[in-house]
Structure formats: structure tokens, C-alpha cells
Amino acid sequence: MAIDSALVSGKLAIDGGEPVKTTPNYPMYPGGMEIGxxxxxxxxxxxxxxxxxxxxxxxxxxxxxxxxxxxxxxxxxxxxxxxxxxxxxxxxxxxxxxxxxxxxxxxxxxxxxxxxxxxxxxxxxxxxxxxxxxxxxxxxxxxxxxxxxxxxxxxxxxxxxxxxxxxxxxxxxxxxxxxxxxxxxxxxxxxxxxxxxxxxxxxxxxxxxxxxxxxxxxxxxxxxxxxxxxxxxxxxxxxxxxxxxxxxxxxxxxxxxxxxxxxxxxxxxxxxxxxxxxxLDNLLAGMRRNKKRIKEQIAGIDGLEFREVNDEAGDTAICLVFFLPDEEITRKFGPALKAEGVDAGCIFDKGVPDWHVYAHWKMIIDKVTATPEGCPYTCSYYQGPTPEYTPDMNPNTLALLSRTIHMDIPPRMDERDCDMVATAVQKVAKAYL
Ligand SMILES: Cc1ncc(COP(=O)(O)O)c(C=O)c1O
Structure with a gap:
């Protein structure tokens, strides 16, 4: 495997060291980038x-x-x-x-x-x-x-x-x-x-x-x-x-x-x-190849646990997601990885709005509706208790998301790109885990 141990031991880019990944990141528009x-x-x-x-x-x-x-x-x-x-x-x-x-x-x-x-x-x-x-x-x-x-x-x-x-x-x-x-x-x-x-x-x-x-x-x-x-x-x-x-x-x-x-x-x-x-098939093959290469090089890092994928062969491999031991480490890990040149980040921060996490779905939590009658929440056909939504109603989801790191895996990445990503993860993990 192509992990460069000198780079792994170097000073973190976020602390003024040299970034590991020096190649540009491809935008995550897999099919869009192949319009031809x-x-x-x-x-x-x-x-x-x-x-x-x-x-x-x-x-x-x-x-x-x-x-x-x-x-x-x-x-x-x-x-x-x-x-x-x-x-x-x-x-x-x-x-x-x-x-x-x-x-x-x-x-x-x-x-x-x-x-x-x-x-x-x-x-x-x-x-x-x-x-x-x-x-x-x-x-x-x-x-x-x-x-x-x-x-x-x-x-x-x-x-x-x-x-x-x-x-x-x-x-x-x-x-x-x-x-x-x-x-x-x-x-x-x-x-x-x-x-x-x-x-x-x-x-x-x-x-x-x-x-x-x-x-x-x-x-x-x-x-x-x-x-x-x-x-x-x-x-x-x-x-x-x-x-x-x-x-x-x-x-x-x-x-x-x-x-x-x-x-x-x-x-x-x-x-x-x-x-x-x-x-479609070529795009999937590219993302799967890249994800496998990165995963193999960062498997076994203490404190870094890959997201369950339910069926490895069926994963589209659009991204690599892993959990860290706690929220504090995750908050440092995401920006440090980004500073190393990797297109990665934390998935959830209470203070940063994101349309993918229910705690930020204010329009649902506040039951905002297009007209003042408040349907569907007040609909007389609805026989259940008045629906109530709160930002902390699904604590397991928030606990997991707050210690999650996400990175896209564009199909256009080559082996060198993948190896740099893996090296950067190793480097940040060595410093923080
Ligand atoms: C999980 C999921 N569902 C639904 C949608 C909505 O897709 P569209 O923009 O095509 O309506 C999206 C789009 O980002 C999505 O990610």
C-alpha cells in the first residue's frame, strides 16, 4: 500500500504543516461531470x-x-x-x-x-x-x-x-x-x-x-x-x-x-x-474501486469505525463515512482533514443548518403550513394525538451524526488521489486518536 509514513508523521496542515493532498478535488457530480x-x-x-x-x-x-x-x-x-x-x-x-x-x-x-x-x-x-x-x-x-x-x-x-x-x-x-x-x-x-x-x-x-x-x-x-x-x-x-x-x-x-x-x-x-x-455502471465501478482502495489503507485505525453498509456489494460507494470516539474529536478531525486537502467534513453540528438532519427541519418542528388552517396537523381525519416534533426527539440519530466524518468519492479520482486521501486520514488519526 502506498501510505507514506514520513507524511503521516508530519505536522498537521491545520497547525501550519504541509497538506498531504496536493491534487485538486473533483466536484461530486458523478454523472454531471461526464456529460458529453x-x-x-x-x-x-x-x-x-x-x-x-x-x-x-x-x-x-x-x-x-x-x-x-x-x-x-x-x-x-x-x-x-x-x-x-x-x-x-x-x-x-x-x-x-x-x-x-x-x-x-x-x-x-x-x-x-x-x-x-x-x-x-x-x-x-x-x-x-x-x-x-x-x-x-x-x-x-x-x-x-x-x-x-x-x-x-x-x-x-x-x-x-x-x-x-x-x-x-x-x-x-x-x-x-x-x-x-x-x-x-x-x-x-x-x-x-x-x-x-x-x-x-x-x-x-x-x-x-x-x-x-x-x-x-x-x-x-x-x-x-x-x-x-x-x-x-x-x-x-x-x-x-x-x-x-x-x-x-x-x-x-x-x-x-x-x-x-x-x-x-x-x-x-x-x-x-x-x-x-x-x-451508470462505469460510474459505480469507479466509485467502488476508489472507495475500496481508500478503505483498505485506513482499516484498523484504533478509534475509527466505518459506517455499516448493510451489503458491501450493493453500496454505490458515493462516499466514505466513519465514526470517531466522540463529538469533540470529530469537531477537530473534520477541519484538520479538510486542511490536508481532502474534501471531507463533519456531518452534524447543532449550530450549522443542514437540510439533511431532522433537528434542522424547522418547518416541520414548528408545523409551518401553507395556509393558516394548519393541515395536515389539524386535519379532522387524523385520529392520533396532536403530532409534536422537537430537535432532540431522535437522540440516537444525533449522537451518531455528531461523531461522523463524511467524504465524497468522485469516480474520477485516480490511485494517487486515493492514496493521498488515505495518507491524510492516517496523519490526522495519528495526531488525534
Ligand atoms: C434522499 C433524497 N430524497 C429526495 C431528494 C429530492 O430530490 P429532487 O431534488 O430530485 O426532488 C433528494 C435530493 O437531494 C435526496 O437526497
């Missing part, structure tokens, strides 16, 4: 045909959005994929398809991007915020504790690229007859025990926003194996229900059609997403 000829070709086809809308154009032309749906379903091992304009839209369409609405509770982890929780309010239901475990994904034991007869869905977020404990969550789902909705925004292409993420839940939501593994700038996908759920998500995502064979015909079954919104994906986004889907 493939995307341009498909986008130009759309423009050349003046076919910007999936359902019609000046002349018949095969829709890129439709092609994306077909290829996406095939890749993720599901029967149906529905392209929408964001993951938030995918989450809301999924919740609506599942019949979540006034009176329902939905369980969501306390560590996820705010959108996972906001989508529940968007579907007029009550968020119930649960603990994460040492994988920083939903803690199945806490989910079980928080289930009530009002729970209508569990949002399993594969946070920071790592699969949730799907065996345990699926068992809870079966036992209580509560559907799982996977939030795969950060883990596109990941798997759990050989099965693709986004193929476990009754409905699942992906993101194609710019920060994600593959991207169209904005975009999302709903996946499901259930024809009725697909129909309902489709109806909701397209208020005019253009998809139906006869858009003015009678519903084929009760609950098929109802007024929705417009979450449709444009052909330009479909073209970019289609080209990006073809790049």
Missing part, C-alpha cells in the same frame, strides 16, 4: 425533430422519455417506470398512488434530505420521524416502535448511497401490512443481496437532479411492479391524463383517474437521462 457526446446526440435528435413533448410533436417520433422508462424498468428489474420532473414529485406521486392522504402517518428517517419528509406533508399526511442506525439508514427496531394503525407507508431512504436493511424492513412491512416506499435518490444503481434498489418497495422514487449519480439536471422516476399503482401514479403526475388510451373515456376501475398535477418530464430531460443511464 452521448447526451448531445440524443438532445440534438429531440431538437432536430422539434419533438419536445412526450405525447406529440409535428411528426410521429419515438419519445425519449418513453424509451427512458423502458430501459429504466429493465435496469432496475421492475415492471413499470414512470418518468417525472423530480424525486420529490416521484415521492408525492408514489404516496398518492399508495392511497396516502388525510389522516395517514408516514414513517421517514431523521437523516435524509428534507424532501423525503416534505413530500409527506405534500401528500397531506403526517410525518413520523424515526431513528437511523449505524448504517445511517432507517433503524428497523425504531420503525417497529413507531408503527400505529394510522401508518400508511414507510419511506426507506438509501442514504448516502448505502442500502437500508431491506430484509428487516420488508418483514416489518409484511407483518403490519404497511407498504415500503424506497427513496433511491442517493443510491441509483445500488442493490441489496443481489436485488436492485428501487425494486423492493410497492412504489419507489429516484432522482435525476444534478448532484445525483446520474442526472438530467432535474428529473425523477417512480418504479413499481404493480399495474394499479403505476396507473395511479401516472394519473397524478399528469393532470390531463394524456396517457390513457382514450383520454375522455370512463375510468377502467374505481380509483384509476382523479385530478392530479403536472409532474411530467420533458423530452430534453428524457434525452439526457437516457444517455446518462448508459453511463
Amino acid at each position: 457526446e452521448e447526451e448531445k446526440k440524443l438532445v440534438m435528435e429531440v431538437l432536430d425533430h422539434k419533438y419536445l413533448f412526450r405525447y406529440y410533436g409535428p411528426k410521429e417520433y419515438p419519445s425519449k422519455v418513453r424509451e427512458l422508462e423502458v430501459q429504466w424498468a429493465d435496469k432496475m428489474g421492475v415492471k413499470y417506470a414512470l418518468a417525472v420532473n423530480s424525486c420529490t414529485s416521484a415521492l408525492i406521486s408514489s404516496l398518492v398512488a399508495l392511497g396516502v392522504g388525510p389522516g395517514a402517518e408516514v414513517i421517514v428517517p431523521g437523516y435524509t434530505f428534507f424532501a423525503s419528509c416534505a413530500s409527506i406533508v405534500g401528500a397531506k399526511a403526517i410525518p413520523v420521524i424515526a431513528e437511523v442506525d449505524r448504517s445511517l439508514t432507517l433503524d428497523p427496531a425504531d420503525v417497529e416502535k413507531k408503527i400505529t394503525d394510522r401508518t400508511k407507508a414507510i419511506i426507506a431512504v438509501h442514504m448516502r448511497g448505502v442500502p437500508c436493511k431491506m430484509d428487516e424492513l420488508m418483514a416489518i412491512s409484511r407483518k403490519h401490512k404497511v407498504p415500503i416506499l424506497e427513496d433511491v435518490a442517493q443510491a441509483c444503481g445500488g442493490s441489496y443481496k443481489g436485488k436492485m434498489l428501487g425494486s423492493f418497495g410497492e412504489c419507489n422514487a429516484f432522482s435525476l437532479q444534478y448532484h445525483k449519480i446520474i442526472t438530467a439536471g432535474e428529473g425523477g422516476i417512480v418504479t413499481t411492479n404493480d399495474a394499479l399503482l403505476n396507473d395511479r401514479a401516472m394519473a397524478y403526475h399528469d393532470t390531463a391524463a394524456c396517457w390513457r388510451p382514450d383520454r375522455f373515456g370512463l375510468p377502467r376501475y374505481e380509483g384509476e383517474v382523479f385530478p392530479g398535477v403536472n409532474f411530467r418530464m420533458s423530452e430534453l430531460h428524457g434525452a439526457v437521462a437516457l444517455a446518462q443511464l448508459g453511463k
Whole structure:
């Protein structure tokens, strides 16, 4: 291994020494950084045909959005994929398809991007915020504790690229007859025990926003194996229900059609997403190779414990996350690593706002709503106790996050970049652990 012991013993950069990592850090836009000829070709086809809308154009032309749906379903091992304009839209369409609405509770982890929780309010239901475990994904034991007869869905977020404990969550789902909705925004292409993420839940939501593994700038996908759920998500995502064979015909079954919104994906986004889907495997291979190389070189450091990944082979490897013994060391470790030139940092600081930690979701904690009536919290269909949220309601989550270090693993890093990162971690660990 390529750890340079002289560098490890050197003076910390934060104390005025030389930084270990001298190469630039790549921005963490894995797919975005690979935008190239493939995307341009498909986008130009759309423009050349003046076919910007999936359902019609000046002349018949095969829709890129439709092609994306077909290829996406095939890749993720599901029967149906529905392209929408964001993951938030995918989450809301999924919740609506599942019949979540006034009176329902939905369980969501306390560590996820705010959108996972906001989508529940968007579907007029009550968020119930649960603990994460040492994988920083939903803690199945806490989910079980928080289930009530009002729970209508569990949002399993594969946070920071790592699969949730799907065996345990699926068992809870079966036992209580509560559907799982996977939030795969950060883990596109990941798997759990050989099965693709986004193929476990009754409905699942992906993101194609710019920060994600593959991207169209904005975009999302709903996946499901259930024809009725697909129909309902489709109806909701397209208020005019253009998809139906006869858009003015009678519903084929009760609950098929109802007024929705417009979450449709444009052909330009479909073209970019289609080209990006073809790049997914290479991106994953790059991140997995880099993460493995760094991990091998820092394994066994006393006091440094890797985050549980639930299934090593299914981890997308977008980042490396580890725990340190306490908050005080973590507060010093993050900035010291950054000073060594590594794009790393602490995950949680009470004083620093972050949309990924529930304690900062002030709009949920204060039950802020768009109109003064206070729905969904005051909805008369809701039969549970008045929901109360506090910043310290999930103490295990905050305790874990406050001693967590996070670093991105861009696929473009080469061996030298990885070795410098590993050396920098060794150096800071030697000084602080
Ligand atoms: C876990 C998670 N869920 C949902 C979203 C929302 O995605 P979008 O911006 O596509 O609506 C994000 C975006 O960052 C996310 O990280």
C-alpha cells in the first residue's frame, strides 16, 4: 500500500504543516461531470425533430422519455417506470398512488434530505420521524416502535448511497401490512443481496437532479411492479391524463383517474437521462474501486469505525463515512482533514443548518403550513394525538451524526488521489486518536 509514513508523521496542515493532498478535488457530480457526446446526440435528435413533448410533436417520433422508462424498468428489474420532473414529485406521486392522504402517518428517517419528509406533508399526511442506525439508514427496531394503525407507508431512504436493511424492513412491512416506499435518490444503481434498489418497495422514487449519480439536471422516476399503482401514479403526475388510451373515456376501475398535477418530464430531460443511464455502471465501478482502495489503507485505525453498509456489494460507494470516539474529536478531525486537502467534513453540528438532519427541519418542528388552517396537523381525519416534533426527539440519530466524518468519492479520482486521501486520514488519526 502506498501510505507514506514520513507524511503521516508530519505536522498537521491545520497547525501550519504541509497538506498531504496536493491534487485538486473533483466536484461530486458523478454523472454531471461526464456529460458529453452521448447526451448531445440524443438532445440534438429531440431538437432536430422539434419533438419536445412526450405525447406529440409535428411528426410521429419515438419519445425519449418513453424509451427512458423502458430501459429504466429493465435496469432496475421492475415492471413499470414512470418518468417525472423530480424525486420529490416521484415521492408525492408514489404516496398518492399508495392511497396516502388525510389522516395517514408516514414513517421517514431523521437523516435524509428534507424532501423525503416534505413530500409527506405534500401528500397531506403526517410525518413520523424515526431513528437511523449505524448504517445511517432507517433503524428497523425504531420503525417497529413507531408503527400505529394510522401508518400508511414507510419511506426507506438509501442514504448516502448505502442500502437500508431491506430484509428487516420488508418483514416489518409484511407483518403490519404497511407498504415500503424506497427513496433511491442517493443510491441509483445500488442493490441489496443481489436485488436492485428501487425494486423492493410497492412504489419507489429516484432522482435525476444534478448532484445525483446520474442526472438530467432535474428529473425523477417512480418504479413499481404493480399495474394499479403505476396507473395511479401516472394519473397524478399528469393532470390531463394524456396517457390513457382514450383520454375522455370512463375510468377502467374505481380509483384509476382523479385530478392530479403536472409532474411530467420533458423530452430534453428524457434525452439526457437516457444517455446518462448508459453511463451508470462505469460510474459505480469507479466509485467502488476508489472507495475500496481508500478503505483498505485506513482499516484498523484504533478509534475509527466505518459506517455499516448493510451489503458491501450493493453500496454505490458515493462516499466514505466513519465514526470517531466522540463529538469533540470529530469537531477537530473534520477541519484538520479538510486542511490536508481532502474534501471531507463533519456531518452534524447543532449550530450549522443542514437540510439533511431532522433537528434542522424547522418547518416541520414548528408545523409551518401553507395556509393558516394548519393541515395536515389539524386535519379532522387524523385520529392520533396532536403530532409534536422537537430537535432532540431522535437522540440516537444525533449522537451518531455528531461523531461522523463524511467524504465524497468522485469516480474520477485516480490511485494517487486515493492514496493521498488515505495518507491524510492516517496523519490526522495519528495526531488525534
Ligand atoms: C434522499 C433524497 N430524497 C429526495 C431528494 C429530492 O430530490 P429532487 O431534488 O430530485 O426532488 C433528494 C435530493 O437531494 C435526496 O437526497
